[in-house]
Amino acid sequence: MSVLVVTAALGLSLSACAGASTSPAASVSVEPLVPTTPSATAAADKSPRGNFIKEVGKSAGITNKDTERIVNFTVNSITPDAPCTGPYPQPVVNGHVVVLDVSIETFPALADPSGGYSEFDMNAGMFKFVGTNGTTFNGDLNTQGAYMCLADEESISQNGRGIGPAEKVTGKIALDVPESHGTLIFKSHLTSGSTGWEWTF
Known part of the structure; x- marks a missing residue:
């Protein structure tokens, strides 16, 4: 699979995006896409854990090494x-x-150009929970209670079904967490080892 560049967008429009930069060797670089100077806002866009801080309703995205957009995703609520x-x-x-x-x-560029088939997944097993005291929860968020909470037709990536190139999907993800408020962290397998995204609720 090609090395990917992660971008965090403030909206779905690509017209407000600055160019993403690639990093050397096999590392993955992350860069916020902002309408103002990145150096003035980068610190505010990142958490102490190095993840992009996202507000509910704000879009995030992933591009490949050629800066082609492959995924947009938004946590609506x-x-x-x-x-x-x-x-x-x-x-x-x-x-x-x-x-x-x-x-x-x-987007079509999600497909592996070498002939393989790539998918985007977003499921309960790909999230971490940080409690209100700042401690990361060690337990599994994808328990049987979370898995069975929603009907299949409501769920995204249920039963291991990934999302292929050029698809639009809306749905829900249920998580079993120890507190009713905290911070959720999501990292995609497409950007293994890189910065992720987080939402505080």
Whole structure:
């Protein structure tokens, strides 16, 4: 798979984007796309953990090494202690169900140019939770209670189904977390080892 460049966007429009830079060797670089000078805003855009700080409703994106956009995604809402709507709900293990409403758009450049097939995934197993005291939770957010909370037709990437090139998807992700408020961190396998994104709710 090609080395990817991660970008965090303030909106879906690419017209407000500055050019992303590539990093040497096999490393992945991250760069905020802002309408003002990046050096003046970069510190405010990153958390102490090195992740892009995102507000609910603000878009983020990923580009490949040729700066072609491959994915846009937006967390539209985060609902703490959400009721489960699946047909066979199970008790939560960690204490609270948090449901994310998400929109995802992929682009043709997501396809592997060497003939392979690439997908974008966003599921409960790809998130971390940081509590209000600043401690990262060691437990699994993708418990049976989270997995069974939503009906299949509501869920994104349910049952291992990834999102392929040139698709638009909206849906939900349920997480089993120990507090009803905190910070969620998401990192994509497309940008393994690089900066991710985080939302405080």
